[in-house]
Amino acid sequence: MTVVVVGAGVAGLACAVELAAAGVPVRVLERSDVVGGRMATADVAGRPVDLGAAYFTVRDPGFAEVVARWETAGLARPWTDELAVLAGGSRDRAPGPMRWAAPGGLRSLVEELATDLPVQLSHEVHRVGPGPVVDGEPVDVAVLAMPDPQALRLLDPDAPAAAELAERRWRPVIAVAAGWAEREWERLPAAFVNDHPVLSLVADDGDRRGDDAPVLVAHSTGEVAAAHRRDPEGAAVPVLAAVRDLLGLTAPPQWTHVRYWPHGAPLADRERPFHLGDDGVALAGDGWGSARIETAWRSGTLLGQAVAQRIGARAAGGA
Numbered sequence: 001m002t003v004v005v006v007g008a009g010v011a012g013l014a015c016a017v018e019l020a021a022a023g024v025p026v027r028v029l030e031r032s033d034v035v036g037g038r039m040a041t042a043d044v045a046g047r048p049v050d051l052g053a054a055y056f057t058v059r060d061p062g063f064a065e066v067v068a069r070w071e072t073a074g075l076a077r078p079w080t081d082e083l084a085v086l087a088g089g090s091r092d093r094a095p096g097p098m099r100w101a102a103p104g105g106l107r108s109l110v111e112e113l114a115t116d117l118p119v120q121l122s123h124e125v126h127r128v129g130p131g132p133v134v135d136g137e138p139v140d141v142a143v144l145a146m147p148d149p150q151a152l153r154l155l156d157p158d159a160p161a162a163a164e165l166a167e168r169r170w171r172p173v174i175a176v177a178a179g180w181a182e183r184e185w186e187r188l189p190a191a192f193v194n195d196h197p198v199l200s201l202v203a204d205d206g207d208r209r210g211d212d213a214p215v216l217v218a219h220s221t222g223e224v225a226a227a228h229r230r231d232p233e234g235a236a237v238p239v240l241a242a243v244r245d246l247l248g249l250t251a252p253p254q255w256t257h258v259r260y261w262p263h264g265a266p267l268a269d270r271e272r273p274f275h276l277g278d279d280g281v282a283l284a285g286d287g288w289g290s291a292r293i294e295t296a297w298r299s300g301t302l303l304g305q306a307v308a309q310r311i312g313a314r315a316a317g318g319a
């Protein structure tokens with residue numbers, strides 16, 4: 001019995017962790033040369049900067065155990081339970097759940113999940129067909145742990161899993177990181193930007209990382225990302241002009257770094273945490289719930305448990 005997980009984001013690796021713990025042989029295939037997916041961290045100007053997810057929250061008791069392990073290892077730390085809300089020239093505070101950050105970047109948390117798992121990087125999967133067959137290789141279960149539009153590209157249009165995915169739209173985002181010579185803004189630590197034509201969120205990366213570096217990361221609205229999909233770098237000018245205007249910054253940044261996410265977040269939530277078809281094709285990720293790291297982890301974890309249970313039941317039936 002073999003399981004192939006396509007996608008080494010937090011959902012795919014959480015799924016693989018469960019399978020490996022249950023003794024099910026599993027391989028993870030990832031098209032990028034790093035794990036993490038949208039928990040993306042880049043080394044810019046000599047330090048890590050989060051260019052995908054800004055932070056994470058913790059509600060699920062199982063996820064809380066994993067986060068406690070990350071905290072003990074120094075990989076994650078509670079950041080803030082109060083964000084700013086900027087809207088139409090006013091500034092409010094938004095109390096809420098604790099937001100967690102990672103001193104080494106959120107990708108380091110996914111790297112920890114990948115420890116001891118067979119992950120093949122720079123391995124793009126092109127087709128998951130009936131059988132299931134992953135690029136011609138028969139497997140018992142194929143898990144697609146990625147945004148719906150990316151999974152749809154791999155499936156036959158008439159596959160049952162494709163019917164689960166069709167017609168669901170995802171919002172693009174452009175993240176613009178920028179570094180200044182010195183901190184000119186009042187501590188945020190991050191701000192939701194409401195009803196703004198260009199910005200949706202601004203995060204103080206030095207504050208969340210804990211090194212106090214004068215670095216901000218701004219997330220665009222979906223409209224701005226869609227308008228710049230063929231020229232993401234071109235979004236840096238309007239996004240930074242909006243950030244400087246919003247925070248009253250007089251100095252230009254010393255450097256900028258842009259990352260385009262064509263499928264940043266699903267536009268609607270789903271009730272079910274994953275799909276596991278009778279045909280052995282399974283789907284997981286934040287598309288199965290809401291656009292959150294915790295949702296993706298839970299989706300992958302529950303799917304991994306369900307696949308292990310199915311394989312265990314088949315093995316017991318055949319014995």
Ligand SMILES: Cc1cc2nc3c(=O)[nH]c(=O)nc-3n(C[C@H](O)[C@H](O)[C@H](O)COP(=O)(O)OP(=O)(O)OC[C@H]3O[C@@H](n4cnc5c(N)ncnc54)[C@H](O)[C@@H]3O)c2cc1C
Nearest residue numbers: 007009010011031037038053054055125285286292293296
């Ligand atoms: C700008 C932005 C801000 C966000 N902010 C937050 C936040 O503040 N808090 C929060 O909780 N969440 C946030 N999120 C959402 C969070 O990042 C996601 O919910 C989570 O990371 C999704 O994980 P995943 O494993 O489901 O998918 P992904 O991380 O997208 O992983 C999918 C993986 O599959 C790989 N893949 C795709 N196709 C193939 C293929 N054909 N072959 C091989 N590999 C393939 C991809 O390369 C990728 O590594 C944000 C996301 C973005 C983009």
